[in-house]
Amino acid sequence: MALHRxxxxxxxxxxxxxxxxxxxxxxxxxxxxxxxxxxWDDGLAEDLSAQKWFNPADFAKGLSVxxxxxxxxxxxxxxNSAPEPPVAEIVEVATAxxxxxxxxxxxxxxxxxxxxxxxxRPWRVRLKR
Numbered sequence: 001m002a003l004h005r006x007x008x009x010x011x012x013x014x015x016x017x018x019x020x021x022x023x024x025x026x027x028x029x030x031x032x033x034x035x036x037x038x039x040w041d042d043g044l045a046e047d048l049s050a051q052k053w054f055n056p057a058d059f060a061k062g063l064s065v066x067x068x069x070x071x072x073x074x075x076x077x078x079x080n081s082a083p084e085p086p087v088a089e090i091v092e093v094a095t096a097x098x099x100x101x102x103x104x105x106x107x108x109x110x111x112x113x114x115x116x117x118x119x120x121r122p123w124r125v126r127l128k129r
Contacts (some may be wrong), residue, residue, distance in 0.1 A: 008069050013055050014062035021066045025053070036070045039063070 006018030015022050020035040032048060044063065048054045 009062065009065045011058040011062050013053070013058045016062055016066040016069055020070065021062055034066075037073050039066050039070060040072050 003015055003022055003024070004017035004019040007015055008018075009016040010024065013024055015024050019033065020037075020039055022030070022033045032051075034044060038044070045056060045059055048059065049056065
């Protein structure tokens with residue numbers, strides 16, 4: 001994958017971009033790019049240290065710059081899995097409230113323009129003589 005258009009820092013192997021942290025070498029086809037949500041995961045360097053080309057110093061510097069640049073995403077809120085009420089209760093609640101009548105339908109609005117217009121090529125200007 002090509003580098004994101006917003007580049008904030010470039011090292012020898014890694015770049016901090018609007019996507020997160022991306023490997024500069026395009027031969028790897030974006031396989032090792034790290035998006036913003038994964039910047040705070042543990043063990044990112046350990047996964048990549050098995051690669052022969054991996055430079056840990058450049059990765060550590062890029063990771064610290066990326067963590068300063070991007071904010072940590074909030075953890076998703078815990079959803080309370082309360083049992084759903086039976087359908088009969090939902091119907092009773094819906095019919096208990098006052099139901100407002102629908103607004104009356106209006107007739108169609110027609111826009112009329114006085115005069116005429118002609119589309120021309122943008123680089124031509126027609127002047128009236």
